[in-house]
Amino acid sequence: MSAATGRALAAVMGRVAVTAAEVGPRFPLYADPADGRWTTTGRGSWAGGFWAGLLWLRARYTGAESDRRAAAACTARLEAWAGADTATRGLIFWYGTAAAGDDDAEAAALRARAARACLSACDPELGILPWGDALGGPRLLARVDAVPGTVPLLAGAGPDGAAAAAAHLHRHLDLCLGRPGTGTPWFRPALGFEPATGRWQPCADPPPGWSRGQAWLLLAVADAMLRPAAGADGPARLAEAATLLLTRGEVLTGPPVPPADTAHPDGPADTSAAAITAVALLKLARTQGPRAEQYALRAEEILDRLTRSHLTGDDGARPPGMLLDGCYDAAKGLAVRHELVWGDFFLALALSALHGVTDITRV
Numbered sequence: 001m002s003a004a005t006g007r008a009l010a011a012v013m014g015r016v017a018v019t020a021a022e023v024g025p026r027f028p029l030y031a032d033p034a035d036g037r038w039t040t041t042g043r044g045s046w047a048g049g050f051w052a053g054l055l056w057l058r059a060r061y062t063g064a065e066s067d068r069r070a071a072a073a074c075t076a077r078l079e080a081w082a083g084a085d086t087a088t089r090g091l092i093f094w095y096g097t098a099a100a101g102d103d104d105a106e107a108a109a110l111r112a113r114a115a116r117a118c119l120s121a122c123d124p125e126l127g128i129l130p131w132g133d134a135l136g137g138p139r140l141l142a143r144v145d146a147v148p149g150t151v152p153l154l155a156g157a158g159p160d161g162a163a164a165a166a167a168h169l170h171r172h173l174d175l176c177l178g179r180p181g182t183g184t185p186w187f188r189p190a191l192g193f194e195p196a197t198g199r200w201q202p203c204a205d206p207p208p209g210w211s212r213g214q215a216w217l218l219l220a221v222a223d224a225m226l227r228p229a230a231g232a233d234g235p236a237r238l239a240e241a242a243t244l245l246l247t248r249g250e251v252l253t254g255p256p257v258p259p260a261d262t263a264h265p266d267g268p269a270d271t272s273a274a275a276i277t278a279v280a281l282l283k284l285a286r287t288q289g290p291r292a293e294q295y296a297l298r299a300e301e302i303l304d305r306l307t308r309s310h311l312t313g314d315d316g317a318r319p320p321g322m323l324l325d326g327c328y329d330a331a332k333g334l335a336v337r338h339e340l341v342w343g344d345f346f347l348a349l350a351l352s353a354l355h356g357v358t359d360i361t362r363v
Contacts, residue, residue, distance in 0.1 A: 005303065005351055009348070009351040009352065009357075011312075011313075011314075011321035012311070012323070012347060012348045013061050014320065015320065015321030015344070016054050016344075018319050019054075022038060023038055027040055027042070027047070028040055029047055029340075030338040031322065031338060032338065033322070033324050035318055036312075044077070044078060046092065046135060047342055049091055049092035049093060049094070049095040049097075050341045050342040052071060052078060052095075053096055053099050053345050054344060054348055055071035055074050055075075056075075056097075056099035057099050057349060057357070057358060072100075072104055075106070076110070078092055078093065078110065079110060081093070082113050082114045085121065085133055085134045086131070086134035087131050087132055087146035088145065089114055089153070090150025090151070091149045092114075093110065093114035093153055094148075094150070094152055095149055095345065097110060098111070101362065111156070112156070115156050115157040118153060118164075119161050122154075122168065126171070127171035128142055128146075128168050128172065131146055140193040140195070141190055141193070141203070142171065142175050142191045142200065143213075144172065144214075146168075147217060148276075150168060151169050151224050151227070152165075152223050153165075154168065155227050162227075166224075166234070169221075169224050172217070173221075175188065175200055176188050176191070177241060177245075186208075186244070186248050187213070187214060187245075188202045188208060189203075191203060206331075209259075211259060211260060211270055211273040212270055212327075214249045217245060218242065218245045218249070218251070218277065219276055219277075219279060221242050222242070222284045222287075223283065224238055225238050226283055226286060239289075256301055256304075257269045257270070257271055257273075257309075258270060258274065264330070267330055268327045268330055268337055269327065270325070270330075271324065271325045272327070272342055272346065274305070274306055275302075275323065275347040275350065278306075278347075278350045279299075279346050279349055279353075281298055281299035282295070282296065282360050283360055286361050299350065300354070303350055303354070307347075322339045323344050323347050326343040328340060
């Protein structure tokens with residue numbers, strides 16, 4: 001790998017250390033692009049696992065026992081979410097523990113406990129783990145950000161878990177990806193279930209052009225393609241879904257960093273969507289399909305753009321290693337050009353994989 005990506009990885013890992021000193025026992029969410037100061041949460045919300053995951057990636061990078069202890073302590077603070085009614089437990093517990101591998105017994109035990117809790121909360125009639133109400137709003141939602149992390153998390157809970165992972169993924173593919181000739185949008189990131197009618201109805205928020213939603217679903221598909229049990233008997237369906245997301249989403253031909261809402265190309269960009277996409281492409285490249293090399297090259301192109309154009313350097317104005325221009329919520333005008341903890345995580349994961357620090361197929 002290039003010296004430039006090595007320097008970028010070092011800067012990102014250095015930023016993790018700076019952030020840890022700033023936030024203490026709290027969880028970083030997004031940082032001001034002017035000075036790098038973090039807005040934090042006490043319990044981590046849906047993004048807490050990405051901070052724990054960043055600490056595990058740093059521990060692997062440095063090999064320091066103090067970093068391993070910091071990662072383990074942060075992961076332990078996620079325990080309260082294991083029984084929460086939210087499908088974002090996939091994001092919280094997969095990404096908060098997977099980078100630890102099997103080297104940390106407590107992290108592995110927490111991951112297994114969360115997987116069992118998610119399995120018990122699956123709704124066999126709806127075919128999904130419902131979105132839940134722990135974060136507010138209606139409970140019976142199918143959202144694309146309920147799929148990444150949830151697929152590998154459930155798949156680790158034995159045969160029943162693998163079956164639930166496959167059902168959860170394929171049901172979301174059926175609901176969220178439109179079929180040609182049906183007159184529906186090709187991508188619907190969220191749908192609500194109406195018990196009175198027994199039908200799913202698209203939600204207005206997030207909008208169909210939500211680029212991070214497209215990246216989330218591509219990541220989930222890539223994870224399932226690396227885990228045959230999680231794909232059940234639908235490898236052709238997974239390949240079809242990946243192709244649709246890659247082509248209609250212009251992943252291989254569009255700008256390396258997409259707009260936060262593709263319906264508003266002049267609006268804010270979202271580097272976190274680009275970082276998620278890079279990880280998904282690196283995973284797809286490991287499936288050894290006919291376009292594996294193309295996927296790997298496009299992932300490296302995206303990472304090159306992120307590290308050259310959006311990563312702060314050592315200029316003294318603000319901390320180095322900040323991935324800027326992430327967009328939390330464009331419609332609400334919330335943190336639209338900021339450093340986002342999940343953007344940092346996926347950039348760190350991709351760079352760690354390129355430099356052999358982490359096995360991309362296991363995180």
